[in-house]
Amino acid sequence: MNYNNAEFTASYGVFKQIPRSDRLEFAFAGHSNVGKSSLINKLLNRKTLARVSATPGKTSTINFFSVDNIYIVDLPGYGYAKVSQNEKKRWAELIEGYLHDDRDLALVFQLIDFRHKPTADDIMMINFLIDSEIPFVIVLTKADKLKKKEREARREAFRTEIPCADDITMIEFSAETGEGADELRSIIDDISAGEEE
Numbered sequence: 001m002n003y004n005n006a007e008f009t010a011s012y013g014v015f016k017q018i019p020r021s022d023r024l025e026f027a028f029a030g031h032s033n034v035g036k037s038s039l040i041n042k043l044l045n046r047k048t049l050a051r052v053s054a055t056p057g058k059t060s061t062i063n064f065f066s067v068d069n070i071y072i073v074d075l076p077g078y079g080y081a082k083v084s085q086n087e088k089k090r091w092a093e094l095i096e097g098y099l100h101d102d103r104d105l106a107l108v109f110q111l112i113d114f115r116h117k118p119t120a121d122d123i124m125m126i127n128f129l130i131d132s133e134i135p136f137v138i139v140l141t142k143a144d145k146l147k148k149k150e151r152e153a154r155r156e157a158f159r160t161e162i163p164c165a166d167d168i169t170m171i172e173f174s175a176e177t178g179e180g181a182d183e184l185r186s187i188i189d190d191i192s193a194g195e196e197e
Helices: 036-043 085-100 120-131 148-161 181-196
Strands: 007-012 024-030 062-067 070-074 105-113 136-141 170-172
Touching: 024 036, 024 085, 024 181, 036 070, 036 105, 036 136, 036 181, 062 085, 105 120, 105 181, 120 136
Parallel strands: 024 070, 024 105, 105 136, 136 170
Antiparallel strands: 007 062, 062 070
């Protein structure tokens, strides 16, 4: 997979605008401001392909990026308090509509801020993925912000904070240092190669 070939394809603000799935899709989900856009940019070796903002709740559309024969799908961040109820409802319908649709969804990368206990919305999302039998891995973002001891403490805490934690692959990631990026790429490469075979 040549990640340098990544291109922005389209944005959709309403679920019914999204065309049918015609290739493997890898979706990225997470709380507002968890670092989804930064992660996607790091993964695709770009600085500004996915728009990064210091203001949470900026990604309010589903954004598709094509890389070779797959799509990287950036879902809107959930759980941002300072948007209207109508906007929250639209985001929820967009995310749920996408995840419940009959798409060629290979995997969801569920992002959680390594520094903090998962939010109620994170837990709801993880349970939704488990109940819907959608394959996913958890990406622990902002890993560079933690010292070694703090990481160990958070790893231990996640075992009780995250449902079925011992059965879930968790990858520690930093958009600053690039830690974890190769691991994420190799997961995508392996699944894509398996599909082609």
